[in-house]
Amino acid sequence: MPLCGRPAPARDDTTMLLKRFYDEALAQASYLVGAETTDEALVIDPTRDVEPYRIAAASEGLRITHVTETHIHADFLSGARELVRRTGARLLLSAEGDSDWQYRIGASDRAELLRDGDSFAVGEIRLDVRHMPGHTPEHLIFFVTDGSAADRPLGVFSGDFIFVGDVGRPDLLERAANVTGTMEASARALYRSLRQMREYPEYLQVWPGHGAGSACGKALGALPSTTLGYERLFNWAFQEADEEQFVRSVLAGQSEPPRYFGRMKLLNRDGGPPIPETAPRAVDASRLATALGEGSATVLDTRSSADFAKGFIPGTINIPSGRNFATWAGSLLSPERDVILVLGGGEARSRVLVRELSLVGIDRVIGWAEVDVLDGWRRLGRSLECVRALGAQAVAELRDATVIDVRAQFEWDAGRIRRRSRWIRVSRFWRSHVRNE
Structure with a gap:
């Protein structure tokens, strides 16, 4: 079915169910898409805690038959493989990207690979696959069409490609996974991917993979969804017509990636361990x-x-x-x-x-x-320790103290105590001075 053009009149007998799962701890969204005609369900971008998806599906009388991801995540451990093990669902993963950053798939994973232009069905619901690199080389998005009600897509699961008011940062492969020389190339790929989105209708709903507070972008909005038309009007990334300026803008001011991102990328690429079952x-x-x-x-x-x-x-x-x-x-x-x-x-x-x-x-x-x-x-006869909190003025008046500033670089750049102040990234300070003491 075509993705563009005038939609046919919608029918009122839609059988598609959509449930959003939002994890405040990660500012991360995953989705369950259900086809009530066949009692099948798809889960997109599940976290490691897979029981909520199983419970939600069962409460709607659905079987989880498909599990997929938009990309190899950096900010949390994926639950895709674990959910497949527990449900017997089909695992669908991206085959895009270069060989170093493609999924490592074992025989036990029973995974099916997806490429740009592929499609798959969950009952009467059709998912059309598009490759949109930039945030990561293998990143996919999924246009969803409810075949029981329309012959055109109603929305897109954008993963970490398009957020409300922002786009996925393109620097993580280099800054978190230490793949040197990829940051600028990823930014240019992101620019081209955004240009492709101009071909699609403005009415499309956009369901992103993160909300406000995520480290996968600079300034994500808090709304749970948006539309492509709204983002074209107000998302800064769509306003940058010049590629060189876009590259400079998207790379400027990105916060230091959390240190665990690199480890998550490797585990999610290769397949991580199951969630522990024993309670402390x-x-x-x-x-x-x-x-x-x-x-x-x-x-x-x-x-x-x-x-x-x-x-x-x-x-x-x-x-x-x-x-x-x-x-x-x-x-x-x-x-x-x-x-x-x-x-x-x-x-x-x-x-x-x-x-x-x-x-x-x-x-x-x-x-x-x-x-x-x-x-x-x-x-036990032991004492507690205390820490005295000082305001900025009190710190500035200290005569012989060196101030170690461990805030983010953008905070340091915005304002600091200039005399006797030294900036050290908190992760570096932790590794050097705290962790092993």
Whole structure:
């Protein structure tokens, strides 16, 4: 069926179901597309936590028969292969891109490869495949047509190609996966891909793979979807007619990729391990003391930074639970070390945080302790440490102190304490001065 032209009048007997799954921890969206005539369903870009897709499909009387991805993800561990193992679905993956960054597919994966111009069907729902490189070399998008209601597509699953108000950053292959010399070429490929999108009708809905807060773009909007026409009017990337200016603009001001992105790219290309099934146990202050004394585990305090500063167990580190918890944990924690959590909210909260850590490959959470473990620590005859918070003016007035500024480069560029101030990327500072102490 053609993708362009005047659509036929829509019928009111549509049988397509669309469900969006949005993970606040990653600002990531995945989708379930169901065909009610055949009870089949497709899942696009699943995370490692695959049970929500199975539960949602079952609640609608659907069987997950197809699983696909728009590209090899960098910001979370894919659940595509695991979902296929649990459901027996067909796995459809991109065959585009160069040989170094194509999926490594084993015989057990039973994967089918997709190329530009291919199509596949889920019941009466048709998915047309287009190769749109730029964010990654192998990136695909999927135009979806509900054959029970129309003969033209109603929208496109754009993955990390087009976001609300932004586009996927083209520098990750070089800056996160260390494939040198790819950044500018990827930016030019992204420019050409955007030009191709001018051929498609403005009414198309766009369902992106990320929302506001994702590190896969610079300034993503928070709306769950958009239209191609709206993005042509207001998305900055569509306004840049000159290729050279587009390349400069899209590469300028990109934040440092989180350190774990490179590892995610490799695991998602080659196939990562299944999500852990065992739950961590509650531990007491004596167990924490042993772990810290032996250096056998990282103790991660997940309270707010303000609460942590008022009193914490020496040797623990603080990453507050919240929107960026998984991103910071993936960047700063070693996946090869055991982790014990300090948290508020008991076992239920521990399950939430363990899940978020698992999304970025931090699997070795062996225990958790409620915040009252600090009282138990003192009962062992041990003391807590504190950190004094200083405002910018107080820091500026310090005479003999060197200020280590670990904010993002764009924050440093926007304003800093000029005297005795030194900028070091937080990941580099962590590797050099903190992680091994």
